[in-house]
Amino acid sequence: MPDATAIAVRDGVVAWLGSDDVGRAQFPDAEVTDLDGCFVAPAFVDSHVHVTATGLTLTGLDLRHATSRRHCLDLLAAYSRAHPDGVLWGHGWDESGWPDAEPPSTADVDAAVGAGRMAYLARIDVHSALASTALQHAAGVRSDAPLTADDHHRVRRIARDHLTAAQRTGARRAALDTAAARGIVAVHECAGPDIGGLEDWRELRDLQHGVEVVGYWGQQVSTAEQARELIAETGARGLAGDLFVDGALGSRTAWLHEPYADVPSDCAAPTGNTYLDVDMITAHLAACTEAGVTAGFHVIGDAAASAVVTALDAVVERVGSVAVARCGHRLEHLEMVTAEQAAKLGGWGVIASMQPAFDAVWGGADGMYAQRLGASRAARMNDFALLASQGVPLAFGSDAPVTDMDPWAAVRAATTHHTSGSAVSARAAFAAATRGAWRAGGVRDGVTGTLVPGAPASYAIWEADAFDVSAPADAVQRWSTDPRSRVPLLPRLDGPLPRCRQTVHRGAVLHG
Known part of the structure; x- marks a missing residue:
C-alpha cells in the first residue's frame, strides 16, 4: 500500500478509506503503520472445517504425503515408536495415487503399531478408516478391509473417547492458530x-x-x-x-x-x-x-x-x-x-x-x-x-x-x-x-467481508510478488476496493502465493 492510500480503524470498525489529506486529518492522533509494500484485503472465512480433527493431523500423524502402501506403513511404525502411549490417531492415507492402489490391511496396521495398541487411521476423505484389531475389538467390529458407514463411526467414537483432554485442547488451538496464520x-x-x-x-x-x-x-x-x-x-x-x-x-x-x-x-x-x-x-x-x-x-x-x-x-x-x-x-x-x-x-x-x-x-x-x-x-x-x-x-x-x-x-x-x-x-x-x-454463516449485513467504512475491521496484510495483470494498468500497483465489486485488486496467483504478515479480526490482532 503506497503512502498515499490508507485505511483507518476505530473501535474494531473501518472508519475511513482513502488517500486525501482531508480524510487523514480526521485522525490526528492515529497510530500509523507503514505496510512497506504489502497489501491489505478482507480476511478469509473457511466455510467447512473440522477443527479438532484438523488439529490432530497438525499435531499428530499426517499420512497425506505417503506415496505407497509401504511408505504409509513405515510412517505409521515410526510414529508409533516415537509416541508409544495412548490411542494412535492418524489421517490422510489415499491409495488412489499409490502404485498398487491397495490400502494396508488390519494385519499390516497391527504389525506397524504392535499387538494390543489402539490405532485409528482415517482415509483422506474421512469416510472410511483403517483400525487396529485392538480398536476394532473395543468397538465390536471386525474387518480386514477399510471400515465404512456405521462400523467406521463406531471405531472413530472409541478412538475419540480415548483422546486426553490435553490432546483435544492442543489440537484445537493448533488448528485455529494455523487458520489465523x-x-x-x-x-x-x-x-x-x-x-x-x-x-x-x-x-x-x-x-x-x-x-x-x-x-x-x-x-x-x-x-x-x-x-x-x-x-x-x-x-x-x-x-x-x-x-x-x-x-x-x-x-x-x-x-x-x-x-x-x-x-x-x-x-x-x-x-x-x-x-x-x-x-x-x-x-x-x-x-x-x-x-x-x-x-x-x-x-x-x-x-x-x-x-x-x-x-x-x-x-x-x-x-x-x-x-x-x-x-x-x-x-x-x-x-x-x-x-x-x-x-x-x-x-x-x-x-x-x-x-x-x-x-x-x-x-x-x-x-x-x-x-x-x-x-x-x-x-x-x-x-x-x-x-x-x-x-x-x-x-x-x-x-x-x-x-x-x-x-x-x-x-x-x-x-x-x-x-x-x-x-x-x-x-x-x-x-x-x-x-x-x-x-x-448467516451474516448478511452487506458490508462484512469487505473493507468499506462501517464494515468490521477484519482483514489480513499480505506480502505478494505481483498483482493481477488483468487489473487496469494504472491500478496494478495500488491497493483499493473496487466500488462495483467490493473486491480488492488481487495478486497474481500463478507463482508463489501471498504470505500472511498479519491477521486482524474486528480490530484485534490474531496473528503477526
Whole structure:
C-alpha cells in the first residue's frame, strides 16, 4: 500500500478509506503503520472445517504425503515408536495415487503399531478408516478391509473417547492458530453425533480464541419443535453441515445413479451408500424451514444431489420459495449437479459450500475422480461456473483436514479448474472465500467481508510478488476496493502465493 492510500480503524470498525489529506486529518492522533509494500484485503472465512480433527493431523500423524502402501506403513511404525502411549490417531492415507492402489490391511496396521495398541487411521476423505484389531475389538467390529458407514463411526467414537483432554485442547488451538496464520478469521465447524460428538463441539465452542467459530450440527429432525430444541441444546447456527446424505467418492460411498467405474466385482453397494432417503431429507428441510433454522446436508454423488433437490421441490411446493430462501439452507460439497438442478437451487436461495482444492487434488484425466467415475462423469465435477451462472451463492472452504486451510490456494484452484468452462474468475473466487462465506454463516449485513467504512475491521496484510495483470494498468500497483465489486485488486496467483504478515479480526490482532 503506497503512502498515499490508507485505511483507518476505530473501535474494531473501518472508519475511513482513502488517500486525501482531508480524510487523514480526521485522525490526528492515529497510530500509523507503514505496510512497506504489502497489501491489505478482507480476511478469509473457511466455510467447512473440522477443527479438532484438523488439529490432530497438525499435531499428530499426517499420512497425506505417503506415496505407497509401504511408505504409509513405515510412517505409521515410526510414529508409533516415537509416541508409544495412548490411542494412535492418524489421517490422510489415499491409495488412489499409490502404485498398487491397495490400502494396508488390519494385519499390516497391527504389525506397524504392535499387538494390543489402539490405532485409528482415517482415509483422506474421512469416510472410511483403517483400525487396529485392538480398536476394532473395543468397538465390536471386525474387518480386514477399510471400515465404512456405521462400523467406521463406531471405531472413530472409541478412538475419540480415548483422546486426553490435553490432546483435544492442543489440537484445537493448533488448528485455529494455523487458520489465523493463513489470514482466516472465522471457520464454519461442521459438527455432529458421528463426527466429533456433542462433547467435542461444546469444548470447541467454549474455547477462548480470536478466530471465530460458527458451528453447525448435523443431526436429522422431523418436526419444528425438535429443530428448536436441538438448536437450543447445541447453540449451533443451524442443523446443517455434515448431515450425511451419502459418503465420499474416494471411499466409494458417495451415492450415484450409475455404478462406480472401478467398483470391485464383489462389492455389495456398487452405487455407494445412502444415509438419508428423500422422505427423511424432506422432513428435515420442512421442520427447519418451519422453525426458521438453517438446514443443510453433505451431498456429493449425483443421486444424492437428485434426492436433495427433489426434497427441496416438495418443501417449496408446500411453503413457498420465499420461506425456503429466508432460511439460507446450504449444501456442502455439491460436486455433481446438473444445469436444471443448479437453476432450481439458485431460485430457492440455497447456498453451495464447496472446496476448490478437491478439483486441484483429485480432478484431471488421471485423478481419483476419473478412476472412480470414468472421464465423462469426472469432467462434470465441481462446476463452479455453472452454479454461479444460475445464481447459486458460493462459499468456499477446505473441509480440513481433508485439504489444508489455504485460502489463496483455494482461490487459485477455483480459477484453474481441470475442466474448461468450470472455473470462475479470481474476483468471484475471492468473494466466495470472504463475503460469500460470511453470508453462508448467516451474516448478511452487506458490508462484512469487505473493507468499506462501517464494515468490521477484519482483514489480513499480505506480502505478494505481483498483482493481477488483468487489473487496469494504472491500478496494478495500488491497493483499493473496487466500488462495483467490493473486491480488492488481487495478486497474481500463478507463482508463489501471498504470505500472511498479519491477521486482524474486528480490530484485534490474531496473528503477526
